[in-house]
Amino acid sequence: MTEPESRLGAPTVFHERRTYRRRRIMDAACVSPLLTLILWMIPMIWPQTGDGTVSSATALIYIFLVWAGIIVLTWGLSRLLADEVDDASNADT
């Protein structure tokens, strides 16, 4: 059983929190390409001669792991942002 005060207060707090989360999810969707770009630029600073060169197999695994990671991340974000997009496309038509 909830007390009347908290019942009155809860929805607005909940709503604000939800709106806030939404905004941050949008931010994440904007930032994720930048993160990916940085991760994919890292091979540029790998040493190319001498000791410590990265083996091709490792390089391949690294790049594809980043790839898989960003696919999963984008999938998650696109699910979270589903309402925004669907609302917009419905409103448009």
Place this chain on the structure above:
Amino acid sequence: MSTLNLLVAVCTAYVCFLFLVAFVADRLALQGKKAWLRSPLIYTLSLSIYCTAWTFYGAVGSAARNGFEYLTIYLGPTLVMISWWWLLRKLIRIGRTQKITSIADLISSRYGKSSLLAAGVTILAVIGTTPYIALQLQSVTLSFSVFAGQTGGIDPQDKAGLALWLSLGLAVFTVLFGTRNLDAKERHDGVVMAIAVEAVVKLVALLSVGIFVVWGVSGGLTEALARIDASEFGEWHTDRGRWAGLIFLSAAAFLCLPRTFQVLVVENDDESHLRTASWAFPLYLCLISLFVVPIAVVGLDVMPEGANPDLFVLTVPLALGENGLAMLSFLGGFSSATSMVIVAAIALSTMVSNHIVMPIWLQLRPSGASVSGDVRNAVLMARRISIVGVVMLGYLYYRMSSGGEALASIGLVAFCGLAQVLPAFLGGMFWRGATRLGAIAGLTAGFAIWLYTLYLPSFGVGTILPVSIVENGLFGLSWLKPDALFGIRGMDQLMHALFWSMVFNVVSFVVVSLVTFPSPLERLQAAQFVNIFDHSASARSWSGGTAQTEDLMVMAQRILGAGEAQALFLRHARRQGVRGNLPAPTPDFLEALERELASSVGAATAHAMVGQITGGMAISVEDLMAVADETAQMLEYSARLKEQSEELSRTALELRNANQKLTRLSIQKDAFLSQISHELRTPMTSIRAFSEILRDTDQMTPDEQSRYASIIHDEAQRLTRLLDDLLDLSVVENGQVNLNLREGTLRDALDRAVSSAAIGEDGVRLEIERNPAKEEILLHTDLDRLSQVFINLIANARKYCDATSPRLLIRVMQDADRVVVDFQDNGSGIAPEAVDMIFEKFARVSDQKAGGAGLGLAICRQVMTRLGGSVDYVPAARGATFRVVLPYRTALAAQ
């Protein structure tokens, strides 16, 4: 049956299958079963148009030659796709709202529907895409020759014939399914479906070869990875500049290539599909590129020295005796090539017909769009010819370049050329300050540098660019050498060209945008594009109302088709509430019509066509001023209306007041009548009573007799006075009074009035303040009447002043043309609501103090009017103040 014949049979069967798929999809779409045809999955698969035969075969080749560099070609588009939220969503919304038909249309529409820009981008796209189409033809003929190589090879003549037949087949397919409907914005369901099927075929083919290589040849994932490490790949070696540069280039190309723009933006049916594609297409790219390195490594191991690594995808299974797999792989490559040619041809033909053919055609027809000729058929024909033209151009390019190695590098060269659109493209989407001239400048600079440093040299030294220029620079200036601009040498040729073209492109675009001023239409479009999510309303463009709807109807029918045009006009007529089928040519309607037309013939052409009929080519400052003027007129009109309504309400108020006054008068008249009858009856009653007493009483003392007789006499006198008053008023009112004009002083008149009125019957004396010296004014007037007025005023003061010790101030003032006499008492004055009544007949301030019949002031006012002056109540003063004004003429005459 020879392998070659089998190959031809399989190809033919496959092409027939594609025709069938496209046909069935179109049929289903016509029947309205679009849900499945337009699913996010189909959209995602259709994006795979990015992966052409060049990537299908070339990726392995590139991996074998340059190691991991091939990955960049897939990383760039992945980055673009995961930027869906801030980039692609906006792009697609713009595309949908503005009914964009191609990348050239987008640029043109953003920069004030500029025909020049549209034509420029179109030419750039044709130059960039033609070699690409040639590349696809080459890849197909190469793969044919691989199979044929087993059975003795095919001669070059057959190769050329094959390429020709292939181009013709593709052109027919594209014409059949790509120009089914004119509305380029309408999805080509058949084509998209065929592309999606082909996307699956190429993915399955590449994955099959990869799985075969990893698990069939290498013996498992770990072994495959070990094999990679053991091969000449060994360690990570990548040109850092190329790694970054190629990621950028492929990302730019993904956005700017006509074919990817076509499927990404133009064929997009629902914004929410992007949500799926944002992760699904990167997944597709990831899978496509997953087995490239293992295939390359195994190919380098298995194949003899000097084998073309570009064909490892085919030759490795063939060499290992997997003919079925090789056939699948061949179909994958074939799919990549055909789908690219089909979509590129559709995209380019839309651009060419909308931005080059139609404007020229319209220019050549002086009569304009409204007179004769079926524009609809003309547009369709233009598009069909463009398709055939584009494909044949690719074929010619293939023949000219004789299918040499030079073609292999053309992919990146084309990417670099089309990337020149990027600054104007992104600048237009995110920067309101980007102007048409800026875009033209940027495009021109970037295009020129790309042409000089990359495209022309790509044909080989001495082919188009003379050897002298390559060795010594343009005009012999060494800092203008095409491979080392400004003397900076040592850069990779592609990166060199990309760097300088982009630098000059962006700098000219920004600088020229900063210093130029956009036209009003440009500024409107800029706001529309940049703030697309704020107002997804359509672009405003028409303000004139001079267009003839019938002409518009004629034109629209030719472009949209009769049924659709009539439906559109009818819809707008209903919306406007107009009877009949033709709506009024309002700006809203023109705008909507233009947008509809734009989806068929492109924004610039649609604007020009509507412009030819409406008479205004674009919104101008004059138009805006006219709009402003109209607004001002409306404001003025509404102000006038307001004024009128105020006047009306004022009149109504006056009428209401007058009515109230009349009602009050009527009530007072009734009250007066009852009063007067009462007044008449009271003396009559006492007269009758006392006369009866005198008549009937015998013993009466003379004293009593005389008292009763005098009462009768008094009452009779009172009656007489009352009747006199009434008579007097009616005489004065009717102007029948004779004025007895004579000379006298004001003081005499006042003296007389004061002596007769200052003391009432009840003996109460009114204190009167006077200034006799000022009263010495000679008058020539009816002094008796004047005295009567004064008496009335003094008597009123005496009767109605409510002060404990009533006092009356009589003040005489004299100015240039009149004499003013004020009678001011020290009472509380007259109530405001009674002020306008006191001069009316029968009016009395209160019933309680009913001393007279209420005729006094009415008589006063009539008398003063007759004397040429006035008597008024002065409301502002303290106490009750009456002001008598005598014209000076009256006074002067006396002096």
